[in-house]
Amino acid sequence: MVFILAISEGGVSMIRKLLYKAKARRALIQAFRSAGLFFKNAKDRPVYPIIHDVHINEDDESLRYVFTLLNGMDPKEVAKKKYVFRQHFGRHLELKGDLKRYVLTIYSEAMTEELAYVAQEIAEAVQKHGLGIICGKDRLGRYVSFDMRKQPHILIAGETGSGKSTQLRSILTTLIRTKKPSELQLYLGDCKKSEFHIFRNVEHVQCVLSSAKDIAKMLRHIKKELDERSNLTEVFEVSHVDDLPAAQRRPYLVVCIDEFVMLRKNEEIMEILTEVVAIGRTLGVFAVLSMQRPNAQVLDTTIRANLTVSMGFKLRDKMEARIVNTPGAEALEVSGRFIMNSNKIYEIQAPYLTIDKAKALLDPYIVSKGPVKEVTPEPAATKLTEEDVFFDVIDEKR
Known part of the structure; x- marks a missing residue:
């Protein structure tokens, strides 16, 4: 939630300082953990969905993740747990995808509602x-x-x-x-x-x-x-x-x-x-x-x-x-x-x-x-x- 606040308070320059990819990746893994989107391997360690890309868009001050579920993970659980992503990243997000591949985009500002x-x-x-x-x-x-x-x-x-x-x-x-x-x-x-x-x-x-x-x-x-x-x-x-x-x-x-x-x-x-x-x-x-x-x-x-x-x-x-x-x-x-x-x-x-x-x-x-x-x-x-x-x-x- 810290880096989302940084978007709104400091703009793009603050994003470049704080939202480096490793930190953003860790934030998504934490969301996966909270949502229960992981398997346990033979050593009883959690294995999370594969994160393919973490991209910062300076034009609209957004952060975009691309990830895929592991075989055997239920896509319905992603839709059910959208509230977990909002708890971690705020309400101004889009989660799109089906079956395996998903794109999660987090925006600094909400769309106008009227x-x-x-x-x-x-x-x-x-x-x-x-x-x-x-x-x-x-x-x-x-x-x-x-x-x-x-x-x-x-x-x-x-x-x-x-x-x-x-x-x-x-x-x-x-x-x-x-x-x-x-x-x-x-x-x-x-x-x-x-x-x-x-x-x-x-x-x-x-x-x-x-x-x-x-x-x-x-x-x-x-x-x-x-x-x-x-x-x-x-x-x-x-x-x-x-x-x-x-x-x-x-x-x-x-x-x-x-x-x-x-x-x-x-x-x-x-x-x-x-x-x-x-x-x-x-x-x-x-x-x-x-x-x-x-x-x-x-x-x-x-x-x-x-x-x-x-x-x-x-x-x-x-x-x-x-x-x-x-x-x-x-x-x-x-x-x-x-x-x-x-x-x-x-x-x-x-x-x-x-x-x-x-x-x-x-x-x-x-x-x-x-x-x-x-x-x-x-x-x-x-x-x-x-x-x-x-x-x-x-x-x-x-």
């Missing part, structure tokens, strides 16, 4: 991206964001109260504030009828739907759009819709469905969603799917393989965390904290955006909707079919 949504800061964090998605701040207090054009589809999962809904609100609000309606169209499915009402009259938003019947109509339109865009890229011999001639350019489409697990029994919906995540990136069509309880039957291998970014807020157990591909999400204790798996695994604190603040930020983008919102313009000499116009959305669009 991050206010500051519109200007977040706009600056995503401005470098063509279609910027805000994630939050990492352990070093740096904003993490990514370009949806390069990492095209997102899965968000988390228990009630974990911060999942706020993250959806932040992502959609940021997209609306940073892209013009001519550049971005949003199609929202709100299966719980509780999350997306604040976006209903935003100019970018084409529809906010709640029933499986209406969402199926919406996705038929999306499928038609996929087909048209695919034909255009073939006709003009380009590999991405961004490379089409200016006269043929199409806005980016983002389909966001909250609690899409409720649609699992509708084969048509699941088939179209599978097609969107499989081929949508080059056609400028993207998906954001969220659920409270991850289900392996809903997240089949095709969908899961193409959801390039996973955000796992607090989940019930390791099985759910494994389904979402966010190891450690079952152990999160802070609301708004999540594990993100994209090019690498991050632990991030999501921005906290209240409904009232979101409404204020969205107010400049509110428009008066007409009685019927046409999804596609009517071609010359061709009448719109029922699938071209969302008749059932008339009341919702008023």
Whole structure:
């Protein structure tokens, strides 16, 4: 515990003086002893897990251990005894691993436990991206964001109260504030009828739907759009819709469905969603799917393989965390904290955006909707079919 205090009191220079590797190694062995993570050899001497590396990171003032369990040691005991490591090293640590190999990282400072949504800061964090998605701040207090054009589809999962809904609100609000309606169209499915009402009259938003019947109509339109865009890229011999001639350019489409697990029994919906995540990136069509309880039957291998970014807020157990591909999400204790798996695994604190603040930020983008919102313009000499116009959305669009 002495060397952890030295980090906070004396900074990196003190670390160099006090945290030499031998002392740090002895400290970990003491933790192993307290946790009962050792065997007795023939001479009745304790044999501890193998410590492969002790590394001091000056950038974030952290100490990282890499160790492996001996054959026969129960990995479950490591998870059970995490409290012992905290007793030795303090609460600001991460313990990651499975079966044999583990990485224990000890930080000098804790992550923030609440991050206010500051519109200007977040706009600056995503401005470098063509279609910027805000994630939050990492352990070093740096904003993490990514370009949806390069990492095209997102899965968000988390228990009630974990911060999942706020993250959806932040992502959609940021997209609306940073892209013009001519550049971005949003199609929202709100299966719980509780999350997306604040976006209903935003100019970018084409529809906010709640029933499986209406969402199926919406996705038929999306499928038609996929087909048209695919034909255009073939006709003009380009590999991405961004490379089409200016006269043929199409806005980016983002389909966001909250609690899409409720649609699992509708084969048509699941088939179209599978097609969107499989081929949508080059056609400028993207998906954001969220659920409270991850289900392996809903997240089949095709969908899961193409959801390039996973955000796992607090989940019930390791099985759910494994389904979402966010190891450690079952152990999160802070609301708004999540594990993100994209090019690498991050632990991030999501921005906290209240409904009232979101409404204020969205107010400049509110428009008066007409009685019927046409999804596609009517071609010359061709009448719109029922699938071209969302008749059932008339009341919702008023």
